[in-house]
Amino acid sequence: AHYNGVTEHVSGWQHDLRFPEALARHQLTFRPGLVRDYLSPPLNPTPSEPLPYQEQGYLVAMNVFGDPDTSKPDGIFIADDMMTDGALAAFRVLGMQIGKDIKIVTHGNTGSMMSFNHIPGLTVIEYNLHELALALFELLDVALADPAAEQSEIRIQPRFRRLDP
Numbered sequence: 001a002h003y004n005g006v007t008e009h010v011s012g013w014q015h016d017l018r019f020p021e022a023l024a025r026h027q028l029t030f031r032p033g034l035v036r037d038y039l040s041p042p043l044n045p046t047p048s049e050p051l052p053y054q055e056q057g058y059l060v061a062m063n064v065f066g067d068p069d070t071s072k073p074d075g076i077f078i079a080d081d082m083m084t085d086g087a088l089a090a091f092r093v094l095g096m097q098i099g100k101d102i103k104i105v106t107h108g109n110t111g112s113m114m115s116f117n118h119i120p121g122l123t124v125i126e127y128n129l130h131e132l133a134l135a136l137f138e139l140l141d142v143a144l145a146d147p148a149a150e151q152s153e154i155r156i157q158p159r160f161r162r163l164d165p
Contacts (some may be wrong), residue, residue, distance in 0.1 A: 057082070060083075060087070066094060075103040078104060080106075081108045098122055104123065104126055106125070
């Protein structure tokens with residue numbers, strides 16, 4: 001598909017059943033036609049360099065929400081905080097209010113400049129990078145101590161932050 005001179009690539013989210021199954025458990029509809037993964041310009045002089053994530057978020061939000069003849073979701077999940085920043089810019093241009101016209105769930109890192117601290121209607125699944133680094137070092141220690149040892153799994157629990165509108 002093409003959006004304002006931009007080509008959409010097939011999304012891995014459309015083939016991963018965990019996302020639609022999670023939505024179904026909460027009586028939410030999965031709409032594959034609205035799933036986007038990443039974009040690249042068709043005539044990009046340097047195709048190895050994709051559009052910045054903020055620009056991708058802006059373009060996708062403008063495409064989905066800027067067309068008056070298209071039905072719009074009342075909520076979205078964006079797995080990248082930089083794309084969320086671009087989408088927020090598009091929503092400002094379109095005059096949409098977060099929490100009223102659209103609810104957003106996004107990823108974020110503790111202490112990031114993209115931490116979206118005071119936006120009602122926005123839920124942030126926030127990961128602490130310090131905890132992530134400690135887990136990586138723990139796994140590295142195990143691998144160095146015994147290269148034949150089976151790798152263990154360490155789960156990092158995100159913190160959910162939400163401000164109700």
